[in-house]
Amino acid sequence: MKKLIFICSTYFTIGWAGGIYAESGTFKSSKHADPGIGVHRDTNLPRGNCSQCHLQHDGDLPYDFALFAPADNGTCLSSGCHDYQYQWPPGDYYWSFPGNTTDWYNSAHGASAGQFPPGNGRQVALCVQCHDPHTAGDSIHGVYPSATRELEERGCYSNGAIVGQGCHGMNGSTRPAGADDIYSQLLKSSRHNVEASAKEHSTDWQASYPYGRESRQVNSGHFSDSNRHVECVDCHNPHKAVSGGHQIGSNEIGGALLGAWGVQPSSAAPGATPTSFTAVDFNTIGGSLEYQMCYKCHSYFAFGNTAPSGYTDNAREFNPANASFHPVQDTIPTNSYTIQTPENGLTQTMDNRWNNIVHNKMTCSDCHASETATDPGGPHGSNNPYILTGSPAATDIAFCTSCHLGLVYAPPTRPIGETGSRFDGQTTGEEDASHYFHVTVRGIGCRQCHGGRQEPPPAQPEQRSPYPLDAGSAHGTNTLVGLMNGANISAYVPGNCTPTCHESITYSAGPE
Ligand code: HEC
Ligand code: HEC
Ligand code: HEC
Ligand code: HEC
Ligand code: HEC
Ligand code: HEC
Ligand code: HEC
Numbered sequence: 001m002k003k004l005i006f007i008c009s010t011y012f013t014i015g016w017a018g019g020i021y022a023e024s025g026t027f028k029s030s031k032h033a034d035p036g037i038g039v040h041r042d043t044n045l046p047r048g049n050c051s052q053c054h055l056q057h058d059g060d061l062p063y064d065f066a067l068f069a070p071a072d073n074g075t076c077l078s079s080g081c082h083d084y085q086y087q088w089p090p091g092d093y094y095w096s097f098p099g100n101t102t103d104w105y106n107s108a109h110g111a112s113a114g115q116f117p118p119g120n121g122r123q124v125a126l127c128v129q130c131h132d133p134h135t136a137g138d139s140i141h142g143v144y145p146s147a148t149r150e151l152e153e154r155g156c157y158s159n160g161a162i163v164g165q166g167c168h169g170m171n172g173s174t175r176p177a178g179a180d181d182i183y184s185q186l187l188k189s190s191r192h193n194v195e196a197s198a199k200e201h202s203t204d205w206q207a208s209y210p211y212g213r214e215s216r217q218v219n220s221g222h223f224s225d226s227n228r229h230v231e232c233v234d235c236h237n238p239h240k241a242v243s244g245g246h247q248i249g250s251n252e253i254g255g256a257l258l259g260a261w262g263v264q265p266s267s268a269a270p271g272a273t274p275t276s277f278t279a280v281d282f283n284t285i286g287g288s289l290e291y292q293m294c295y296k297c298h299s300y301f302a303f304g305n306t307a308p309s310g311y312t313d314n315a316r317e318f319n320p321a322n323a324s325f326h327p328v329q330d331t332i333p334t335n336s337y338t339i340q341t342p343e344n345g346l347t348q349t350m351d352n353r354w355n356n357i358v359h360n361k362m363t364c365s366d367c368h369a370s371e372t373a374t375d376p377g378g379p380h381g382s383n384n385p386y387i388l389t390g391s392p393a394a395t396d397i398a399f400c401t402s403c404h405l406g407l408v409y410a411p412p413t414r415p416i417g418e419t420g421s422r423f424d425g426q427t428t429g430e431e432d433a434s435h436y437f438h439v440t441v442r443g444i445g446c447r448q449c450h451g452g453r454q455e456p457p458p459a460q461p462e463q464r465s466p467y468p469l470d471a472g473s474a475h476g477t478n479t480l481v482g483l484m485n486g487a488n489i490s491a492y493v494p495g496n497c498t499p500t501c502h503e504s505i506t507y508s509a510g511p512e
Contacts, residue, residue: 026143030135041068041079053133076127077101093213094261094279096146096233098240103259108243114176116167117159124167124176130155130238145202152201153194153232157183178243180376182232188370190388191381197229216261216279223302235260235293235378237282245377246290248353251328251361253288256378262292263301265315270323271478273316277301290363291318291328310471312454314364317475324483325476326367331359334481335511337420347420349408366403386471394452394469394487395445409446410439422482422494422510433497433507444488447474449499452487455479466500 027033038048045051053075054066064071069079076082083101104110112124122129130148137143141151148155150166157168165174168182175181186194202213214222221227240259246252253260261281265274277295282288291314295301299315307313320330336359337349348356368379368387379387386392390399397410408419414436418426425434438444448466451474457467466487477485484492491498495509 025134026137027134029143030147032133032135032147039081041081073104073125073127075133077104082127093215095213096237096239096259098237098259103240106242107238107240107258108178108255109238109241112176112178114178116176117174118176141198145199151198156232156238157186182376182380185370185375185381188381188383190383190385192230192379192387194231197231200227200229201231201234216263218275218277218301219304223297224304224306224308228297228302228308230297234297246363246365248366249355249360249362251289251291251363252285253282253290253293253363254377255285257288257290257293258282258285260293261296262289263295263299264289264292265295265299265301265319268316268319268321270319270321271316272319272321273300273305273313274319275300289329290365294364312470312472314472314475317454317472317477319476319478322476322478323481324485326474326483327359327361328364328475331361335422337422337510347408347418349405349420351403351405354403367399392447392469392474393445394447394466395443397439397446400446400450409435411436412440424510427510428507430505430507433505444501447486448488449486450474450483451477451485452489453477453479453485457490 031037032039033048035046035048039052040047041052053068055061055068056066063069067075069075082097083099098104110125114124115121116124116129130150132147132149135143135147136149138151144151150158150160154163154166157164157166157170159166159169159174164170164183166183167174167176167179169175170181170184170187172181185191214220223229236256237259242255242258244255246254259282261279263277264280266276266278268274277299280288280292282293295315298311299313301315318325318328324334325332337347350356350360354360365377365379367389369375369377369382369389370380371382371384371389373389382388384391384399388399390396390402392399397406401410408421411419414431415424415426418424419435421427421435423433423435425431425436428434431437438449439446447469452469453467454470454473454477456479469487473485474483477483479485480489480492481494482492484497488500489497490500491504496504496506498504
């Protein structure tokens, strides 16, 4: 088709998915059509008019749909509209398109040779694969934000009305080559529920709020209360993401998060909640840290001092000034026997994936991901509570021993010689003051001693009844060193332990 005749100033009827829609379609309410900010490629023609993109001639025109440029990505990019020059300043808001043609062609989507639907569809790499320049919508949700063809996450995993059968859907035969099945993760008992909200991330845009984006200001209300939500595009930027997970032992992002953003907390006193943050754009992998993205929704930045029920301020827990923590923000300051010293010799205490010579850092998604190691990485969903790779129950040890070697922390037989741990019969000088005796012989779970509570226990209730596990307590604590904030620990200093199970005991502590 090379001919299109347009009647100026009258909008054609443009359908939306699922049937032809009454007069004017959704185009009229789109950013492209807006008389204030709409398309203005040709300044002799009215802003936002059809003729800005479709030439109005009754004759042979060189390009399909009578477009002013070839009907491919050139219409959007080389026209000067969506290249770097046109990038809108994000200011206090986030605007997802990097506006950089090179970034686009290097991205997993822009570089894809795949088609959707596979075999007989259009190229994945076309802007119009995901966007409809006229916009789309439905009668319940109105215009879809950002002129996408489908409502938000459905564009990632659905095919029109057929939910879960799209590019990141559950059916291998409808996924373009190289695309992971994310939809199946979202059906699990614990997940980021991306379907729970619509148009929270990008509300209908207004001239006074032109980016239609979330604020990057602390506790703005855009991530809390009724605006609390999560979508694929909160964590991913489809124009910049490249494939590949993060490097184990590092807290930097994997390529899948390129182009997204997060927040860096300023330093805070031990045990304190960080209350000021700086926005960080994930332009390169180096220097972009995964936790920064999570803090956008799981810290004071999102909800101030009032965490949603059942949730805690994760930036407070991982504060590197705390007495102990998992090394998400910074390496741990104490000797976990993964550093070689004259005292310990070097015994490997971590699984091989981790560096046993230097202190590691880690990402949130090292612990929060599918229970099945061969599934795609990332905190999409798991059959364990809290999107964990293993069960967080107090008596379960498998989750912890997926990283901390079972041979050291749950040795099947009494170890001969040092295990490399600080809590080891050879080091403490007491056969029973050891992981072997407690975990293997007495069947005590890791979280009965480590990572079970946020705060010191109250003077009452009586000992011998474990304190309940507090959410987030495995992350970090300022209560005690060595994450000795377990559900059965009343007090601990290296060399002296007061559990709820027996009298306080004293032994020689290994070097910290
Ligand atoms: C921002 C540029 C732009 C504007 C403004 C625009 N279009 Fe289009 N239009 C396109 C592009 C690009 C295509 C090709 C879409 C594709 O390949 O899927 C297209 C395709 C079409 C088609 C072919 C069938 C289809 O829907 O894909 C029709 C009809 C059409 N446009 C009508 C209109 C009308 C009527 C207006 C004004 C109400 C309008 N367009 C405004 C860019 C635009
Ligand atoms: C794989 C799907 C996909 C492809 C292909 C794609 N985009 Fe997007 N684009 C999206 C999604 C999803 C959003 C919404 C992001 C958000 O809300 O953060 C978006 C947002 C945008 C925005 C911001 C719109 C606004 O509301 O301010 C622009 C501009 C944009 N895309 C342009 C393009 C251009 C130009 C191309 C081709 C070079 C392209 N996109 C290719 C999925 C895609
Ligand atoms: C809460 C944040 C979050 C949400 C929501 C989210 N993801 Fe992810 N996703 C991640 C993280 C983090 C990774 C990278 C994990 C890594 O580096 O190992 C990832 C990885 C991926 C990967 C690459 C997997 C691999 O192993 O290469 C794909 C594809 C993906 N996500 C798609 C999606 C889609 C589609 C959605 C929406 C249905 C979605 N994600 C929602 C955080 C998220
Ligand atoms: C845009 C906001 C947002 C971002 C970014 C985000 N989350 Fe969430 N997260 C949520 C919301 C909202 C929930 C509540 C469950 C729901 O409604 O999906 C949640 C729930 C969770 C849960 C508990 C799930 C359960 O079953 O109880 C975990 C764990 C979690 N997020 C981890 C992460 C990690 C790790 C990251 C970073 C890689 C992250 N989140 C980034 C919004 C976010
Ligand atoms: C060493 C493993 C580990 C790491 C690393 C980790 N988590 Fe968790 N997380 C857990 C466990 C275990 C729970 C279960 C809650 C409990 O029983 O304490 C949990 C619970 C949660 C919850 C739900 C309860 C709450 O406190 O809000 C969220 C949200 C969460 N984690 C987010 C994160 C974020 C964000 C990061 C990175 C900044 C992270 N986690 C890093 C192990 C981890
Ligand atoms: C995904 C891997 C992973 C999982 C799962 C994990 N950890 Fe860790 N843990 C680490 C890393 C990495 C370090 C830091 C090691 C180093 O660099 O010295 C660490 C450090 C620790 C420390 C020393 C903290 C300090 O400040 O001295 C303790 C105690 C600990 N973990 C206990 C646990 C317990 C208990 C569990 C299960 C609830 C658990 N870990 C689950 C990776 C993990
Ligand atoms: C009876 C209580 C107890 C139990 C149960 C226990 N630990 Fe420990 N663990 C300790 C003590 C005490 C230390 C020394 C802490 C310190 O002084 O920093 C320690 C230290 C550690 C450390 C820090 C590095 C090191 O080896 O010194 C890690 C990691 C660790 N334990 C993991 C585990 C894991 C994994 C489990 C479950 C398989 C577990 N622990 C069960 C008491 C316990």
